[in-house]
Amino acid sequence: GQNIDQPTEMTATEGAIVQINCTYQTSGFNGLFWYQQHAGEAPTFLSYNVLDGLEEKGRFSSFLSRSKGYSYLLLKELQMKDSASYLCAVPPPGNTPLVFGKGTRLSVIA
Amino acid sequence: EAGVVQSPRYKIIEKKQPVAFWCNPISGHNTLYWYRQNLGQGPELLIRYENEEAVDDSQLPKDRFSAERLKGVDSTLKIQPAELGDSAVYLCASSSSGTGYEQYFGPGTRLTVT
Numbered sequence: 001g002q003n004i005d006q007p008t009e010m011t012a013t014e015g016a017i018v019q020i021n022c023t024y025q026t027s028g029f030n031g032l033f034w035y036q037q038h039a040g041e042a043p044t045f046l047s048y049n050v051l052d053g054l055e056e057k058g059r060f061s062s063f064l065s066r067s068k069g070y071s072y073l074l075l076k077e078l079q080m081k082d083s084a085s086y087l088c089a090v091p092p093p094g095n096t097p098l099v100f101g102k103g104t105r106l107s108v109i110a
Numbered sequence: 111e112a113g114v115v116q117s118p119r120y121k122i123i124e125k126k127q128p129v130a131f132w133c134n135p136i137s138g139h140n141t142l143y144w145y146r147q148n149l150g151q152g153p154e155l156l157i158r159y160e161n162e163e164a165v166d167d168s169q170l171p172k173d174r175f176s177a178e179r180l181k182g183v184d185s186t187l188k189i190q191p192a193e194l195g196d197s198a199v200y201l202c203a204s205s206s207s208g209t210g211y212e213q214y215f216g217p218g219t220r221l222t223v224t
Binding site (some may be wrong): 024033041042043044046050087092098099100101102103105 | 114149151152153154155171178199203212213214215216220
């Protein structure tokens with residue numbers, strides 16, 4: 001089965017850098033997704049990692065270590081609009097859909 | 111290109127009443143998902159369709175929930191009768207077939223059962 005663990009809440013200051021960690025346990029690996037979800041809105045895709053290493057996309061970067069079952073989402077130059085929940089999700093092996101973590105609620109303060 | 115469309119956006123009903131949600135996926139997306147999301151939790155899959163076939167409905171409470179995707183495009187999720195614990199946001203998502211593809215979510219329907 002799948003087990004995904006990420007911190008429940010984090011707070012960071014505007015302009016700073018924050019790292020949101022995700023650890024997972026899966027019987028097989030088929031990539032890892034990060035989604036952003038603002039309060040009252042649907043999740044939106046941020047990144048998909050299938051190989052080890054860091055992938056940068058503007059202010060957001062995502063890192064994956066398959067051997068450690070670990071990923072993080074790095075947000076730089078934080079803005080108030082980055083206040084949202086960040087969901088880590090992995091698809092189990094086989095043709096099966098995503099399993100989402102509970103999400104990390106990030107609050108950006110001035 | 112239009113995204114995933116859902117309606118209604120909000121619904122308030124009394125317990126024991128029926129309710130239905132509608133979803134129109136992104137054109138060309140064969141895979142359609144219905145999720146339920148409780149406050150402070152991640153989305154939990156209820157059912158997944160590949161075209162018109164339900165390929166994963168193990169999490170769907172079949173005594174009161176039903177879903178259909180008759181022509182492999184639009185889908186309807188129904189609850190009959192609704193219970194207080196069904197209050198949640200119901201999200202529809204679509205993607206290209208198979209895993210490893212980005213899922214596009216609709217805005218969701220916020221259901222409140224009183």
